[in-house]
Amino acid sequence: MSCEEFQRILPELEDTYSLEQEQHLKTCSHCSALVADLNAIAREALLLADIEEPSPRVWNRIEIALRQEGLIRSAQPAAPTLRKARWNPIWLVPVAAIFLVIFGLLLYQRGGVEPQTAHVLHSTPLPSLPEGVSAEQAELLKVVAAQTPSLRASYESEFRAVNAYIRDAELAVRRNPNDQISQQYLTNAYEQRAMVYEMAMDHGLQ
Amino acid sequence: MTGARKLQGDKLSEAEAIERAKQGDAEAFEALYHLHKRRVYSLCLRMTANTAAAEDLTQEAFLQLFRKIATFRGESAFSTWLHRMAVNVVLMQLRKKGLAVVPLEETFESEEETSKKEPGADDVRLTGSIDRLQLKRAIDDLPQGYRTIFLLHDVEGYEHNEIATLVGCSIGNSKSQLHKARMKLRELLKTSKAEKAAKP
Numbered sequence: 001m002s003c004e005e006f007q008r009i010l011p012e013l014e015d016t017y018s019l020e021q022e023q024h025l026k027t028c029s030h031c032s033a034l035v036a037d038l039n040a041i042a043r044e045a046l047l048l049a050d051i052e053e054p055s056p057r058v059w060n061r062i063e064i065a066l067r068q069e070g071l072i073r074s075a076q077p078a079a080p081t082l083r084k085a086r087w088n089p090i091w092l093v094p095v096a097a098i099f100l101v102i103f104g105l106l107l108y109q110r111g112g113v114e115p116q117t118a119h120v121l122h123s124t125p126l127p128s129l130p131e132g133v134s135a136e137q138a139e140l141l142k143v144v145a146a147q148t149p150s151l152r153a154s155y156e157s158e159f160r161a162v163n164a165y166i167r168d169a170e171l172a173v174r175r176n177p178n179d180q181i182s183q184q185y186l187t188n189a190y191e192q193r194a195m196v197y198e199m200a201m202d203h204g205l206q
Numbered sequence: 207m208t209g210a211r212k213l214q215g216d217k218l219s220e221a222e223a224i225e226r227a228k229q230g231d232a233e234a235f236e237a238l239y240h241l242h243k244r245r246v247y248s249l250c251l252r253m254t255a256n257t258a259a260a261e262d263l264t265q266e267a268f269l270q271l272f273r274k275i276a277t278f279r280g281e282s283a284f285s286t287w288l289h290r291m292a293v294n295v296v297l298m299q300l301r302k303k304g305l306a307v308v309p310l311e312e313t314f315e316s317e318e319e320t321s322k323k324e325p326g327a328d329d330v331r332l333t334g335s336i337d338r339l340q341l342k343r344a345i346d347d348l349p350q351g352y353r354t355i356f357l358l359h360d361v362e363g364y365e366h367n368e369i370a371t372l373v374g375c376s377i378g379n380s381k382s383q384l385h386k387a388r389m390k391l392r393e394l395l396k397t398s399k400a401e402k403a404a405k406p
Contacts, residue, residue, distance in 0.1 A: 011385035012378075038388045041395070044336045045360035048345075054247040058261050059239055062268050066235060071272055073230030 006031050015039075057164040064172050064185060132160035140197070143204035155200050162193045224284060228276050239268055242285060246292045252357045253296045255346040263299060267292040293358065293372055300350065336395060344394040352387035359384050 001024045009021075017025065025032045066072045133141070137159045145152040166189040172182040218226070218237050226234035246267050251260035271288050278287060345353060354373060358364045359380070364372070366380040373380075 011381045014381075034392075037392050038385075040336055041341070041388050041391050042360045044338060044341055045345075045356070046363075047338065048252065048342065048361050049245060049248060049363075052244060052248040052251050052260075054243055054261055054264050058243070058247070058265050059236065061265050062239065062272075063232070063236070065265075065269055066232075066272060069273070071230060072232045072235065 003028060003031055007034070010035070055164070056161040057168065060161075060165045061168055064168060064182070067185070068172065068176070068179070068182070132163055134159075134163070137163075140200050140204065144200050147204055155196065158196045159193075162189065162196055165189045166193060220284060224275065224278065227272065228278075235272055238284075242288055243268075245285070245289065249289070249292055249357070249362060250296055252345060252361060253300070253354060255353075259299075263292070263296055267295045270295065289362070293362070293364075297354070297373060300354070335399070340395055340398050341391070344391045344398070347394055348387055348390055352383055352390060355380055355383040356387035356391070360388075 001020050003024075006021060006024050006028070013021070025035060063072070133156060141152055141156055141159070144155055166186070169182065169186040169189040173179070173186050176182050218234065220238070220241065223234040223237045223241075227238060243264065247260060247264045250263040250267070251257060254260050254263065267288070271291055274291075278284065345356065348356065355369060358369050358372065359366070366377045366384075369375075369380045370377045375383075
C-alpha cells in the first residue's frame with residue numbers, strides 16, 4: 001500500500017485499520033507521524049469542551065427576561081449574583097452618602113500618612129479608566145490596590161459586572177416603567193453596587 | 207436520563223431543579239444555568255470566535271431551554287437536550303449571517319487544499335507537544351465550515367451521523383471535512399511551532 005492510497009482513505013478509517021493499513025503504518029514514518037499528530041489534535045480538543053466562563057451579566061439578562069415573560073413565579077426576586085442585601089433599600093441613599101464622605105476623607109488623609117501609598121496614588125501616572133468602571137470606582141480600586149494588590153482585579157471585575165447589571169435593569173425599567181419587577185431589579189442592582197463599595201472600602205481601610 | 211447530580215453550592219439535585227424550574231422557581235433556573243453555562247458558552251465561543259456573540263447565543267440558548275422546560279419529559283439526558291438546543295441556536299445564527307456551515311460536497315480536493323502527500327521527513331513534529339492556547343488560536347483561524355465540523359465532533363463529541371443531521375450534509379462529507387479541519391490545524395500548529403523555534 002502506498003502513502004497516497006493510505007491517505008486517501010484515512011478520513012474514513014476512524015482509528016480502525018486493516019492489516020494492510022497497519023503494516024503500512026509500521027513501515028512508513030511519514031504516515032505514522034501524520035496519524036499520531038491528527039490523533040493528538042483530537043485528544044487535546046476534547047479538553048476544550050467546557051473551560052470558558054461567561055460574564056455574570058449573561059445570567060442577569062436571562063433572569064430579567066424570564067421575569068418579564070412571567071416564567072419565574074417566585075414571590076420575591078432572588079439576589080442574582082452577590083450575597084443577599086443586609087439592609088432595607090430605604091437606607092440606600094444615606095448609606096451611599098456616608099460611603100462617599102468616608103471615601104473623600106480617606107483620600108484626604110492619604111496625602112500625608114503613608115509615603116509608599118502616597119507614592120502609589122500620586123506619583124504613578126494616571127492611567128486611562130479601566131473599561132466599564134466609573135472614575136470614582138477607579139479611584140477606589142487604587143485605594144484597594146494600595147492595601148491589598150491581589151484584590152484589585154477581583155473588585156474591578158465586580159464593579160464591571162454590577163455596572164452592567166444596573167445598565168440592563170435601567171433599560172428594563174425604561175421599557176416597562178410600570179413594571180414592579182423591573183423596578184425591584186433596579187433597586188437590587190443599586191444595592192449590589194453599594195455592597196461592592198462597602199466590601200472594597202473595608203479592604204481599602206485595613 | 208442520567209442519575210441526579212449534586213449542583214455546585216447547594217443541595218438541589220438536577221432532577222429537583224428541573225421540576226422546580228417547571229413551577230417557575232428562580233433558584234432552580236439559576237442552579238441549572240450555573241451547572242451548564244460553561245459547556246454552552248464554550249461551544250458558542252468556539253463556534254463564533256467572538257465573546258459578545260457567544261454571550262448573546264448563550265443567553266438565547268438558555269432562554270429557549272427555559273421557555274420549553276415544561277415539555278421536558280426525561281426521555282434523554284437534560285444536558286443532551288440543552289446541548290442540542292445550543293448547537294441549533296448557533297447554527298441558525300451562522301446560517302442567518304450567510305456563513306457557510308459546511309463547504310459544498312467535494313469529491314476531489316481543490317488544488318490549494320491538497321497537502322503534500324509525498325513521503326518525506328517532517329521537519330517539525332507535533333506529537334506530545336500541542337500547546338492548548340495555540341490550538342485555540344488555530345481553531346479560530348479555521349474556515350467556518352471546517353471549524354463547525356471539528357468542534358461538533360472532536361470537542362463536543364457528536365458522531366458523524368448526528369452532525370450530518372444537524373448541519374444538513376452527508377456522513378461522508380462530515381468525515382471529509384473533519385479530516386481536512388485536522389490537517390489544517392496540524393499545518394497551523396506546525397507553522398506556529400516552527401516560528402517559535404526560529405525566534406532567538
